[in-house]
Amino acid sequence: MLHAKLLKTFILSAALLSAGLQNAHADEQFFPLQSYRVGPYAAGGTGFFGGFIDYLNLVNLRDGGVGGVKLTWEEGETQYEVERGVEVYERLKQRPNIATWNPLSVGIAYALLDRVTADKVPLLTINHGRTDTTDGRVFKYIFPLLLNPYSETSGIVNYIASKEGGSDKLKGKKIVVLYHGSPYGKETIPIYKLLSEKYGFSLQQIEVPHPGNDQQAQWLAIRRAKPDYVVLRGWGVMNPVALKTAQKSGFPADHIIGNVWSNSEEDVIPAGDAAKGYVAITTVAAGAQYPVLQEIQKTVYGAGKGNLQDPKRIGSVYHNLGVLNGILNVEAIRIAQAKFGKRTLTGDEIRWGLENLNIDQARTAALGAKGLFHSIHVTWDNHEGDGLVAFQQWDGKQWNVVSDWIAPDWKLLRPIIEKSALAYAKEKNIKVRKSIDD
């Protein structure tokens, strides 16, 4: 009987724990946050989720929520690990009024594809994610907003071409891609291959095993290959280590082009002067001079509700990206509220809002984010939303923008994305949508 008693206690306490978290409130929209503040990627996690929470706080404090609907959230620590991300998903999905999921991890996003589709709640992977989820006809609830990995690749290659004086000058050049050994890092392998065939540059792709705090071997290989450019497709601690090792092996920093997850202050400051001259792609500008960030500083941090432990990080790339992620979420809810009414929305209604998310330059200015990012126009079949990219260079103290906002080569990429998405639909028996109402 002892066993039964023990088990009963166990079940009871487990049930109590889960019940304790299920207090429903009227008129609120809940953001379950699969954040990571511990582990090798904590710098990205604290910055991004800090910015996201800061913006949600701003909307609550300044406007009393979105259309009177309060925004709430709870964090669950994932350490960027898939199984922890899944555990947090299963835990927080019990909560009512869930708006969207924002795991900021490709591995976790993959594990959630089927789950969010079954639960009918959008999954946002800003600036990253699985590329073919751009095709909203197949991936109804997945949104790789602003920039999917293929667009990023195209943007970087176009930038190198412009530095060389035109895409015809790429012929015979040599590019090495140093990528993070994770689902995120590997996502662009085929597209670099394709672009190297198209433009005739020679290509070598070298993996850095997670987390990437030793890269002697890789940079030795790069030294031997003598490339014209190195693309750094890094994440977390891998980036400063790459820059420092590059300096040691004599590779010039201004010929290293960082991708969108190698473009933050946390990537360059630890590398010291090895990072001077390093260039990186971005969809969101650094700096705290934008009105929305000024307001966050005044309203949120002024009220002592700021999320960053170090307020100096306000306006850093990850923080701004988190703020931008907040803007996109909130605007999608606002758009959906205009159609469905000012109340708590279901995940599927917010999906509709996301599929009508159109923030042009005028609206960007109205949001106090002019210059922070360019624009976005999501449709039911294009879940990326035609985000533009810019390039920024680190001068040892701050990032300076060194290019205009430029567009990736979407025409080239779309057929590849559609092919991959349709193959997925076939494998998974998904009906391809014909309109937004499907």
Next chain:
Amino acid sequence: MTTSLASSPRVLPLRGLSWRRAAPWLLLLVVAWVILPWFASPYVIDALLIPFLALSLAAVGLNLLTGYAGQLSLGSSAFMAVGAFAAYNLNLRVEGLPLLVSIALAGVAATAIGLVFGLPSLRLRGFYLAVSTLAAQFFVQWVLVKFSWFSNDNPSGVIDAPPLVVGGLAFDTPAGRYLFALAIVTVLTLLCWRLVQSQTGHHFIAVRDNEQAARVIGVPVLRTKLLAFAVSSFVIGVAGVLWGFVYLRTVEPAGFNLDRSLQILFIVIIGGLATIRGAFLGAALIVVFPLLLSRLGSLLLGQWFDSGVLEMSQRIVLGALIIFFLIVEPQGLAALWGRARRRLHKRASAS
């Protein structure tokens, strides 16, 4: 690991099962099979029970090899990966192969790899063998990453698990998935339990305790070692399928890294070497306890600390607890459990 052969109760001839002894276990099965799937919330099932089952099974497998046969292995998660990827590819590439068959064949694939990496055990012992199984860990992961064929040329190297359908019956609810995993775990655990009570199981222990002596009394040492590697890899391979298909429902090679191997080894050590129930107790401590702790922590202290601080303090608490357990009972949780039961029995019969 110095239990002498003569005093070990496990080498006594197989006793007849008395009802009194079997009753608690039957009760446990009833709870696991009937009560839990009905009453546990989807979260408890999907995030606690299913990973608990998968890791318990892996620990049962490793316990056969390390606990019973005394061969230290650091390659468990490599065999899990072999199982998961083999099942995925069999399912993908062989039309109409029933899921259970592909799971069994995945176990066979893990067995084959396990045998290959078990061969050094014929010459190597202790730390040296551990290092050679470490090679399995890195080699398998490298192969799965290097050759994208294994992940069906998916650029990220991540694969989607197929739906769980057996004979037209879909196990797609949390309770369904749980029962699916539980069925496999129950069957394999019972088989392992029988195995360790059989002559072969006694051979395992003989080899562990003193190879020379085992050889002298006529135990086929080489065959026994290879058999231990084979059976253990099979079980661990199937556990890998459960981990990938039933729990995460996605598989990436990086998920089967050295950390996971060490985790399974710790489960075995903390749970108790050479006990089947130790694997389950250890898995409960390693898998479920941190989650309960984390929920309790965020429930009680969530408003004062951010999740990062909470996470760190949980690690400290868990680490301290493990050290405490090992000091109080180096034979593992299974021994602790047994002692507690004996004491309760004594008290019950005294009063």
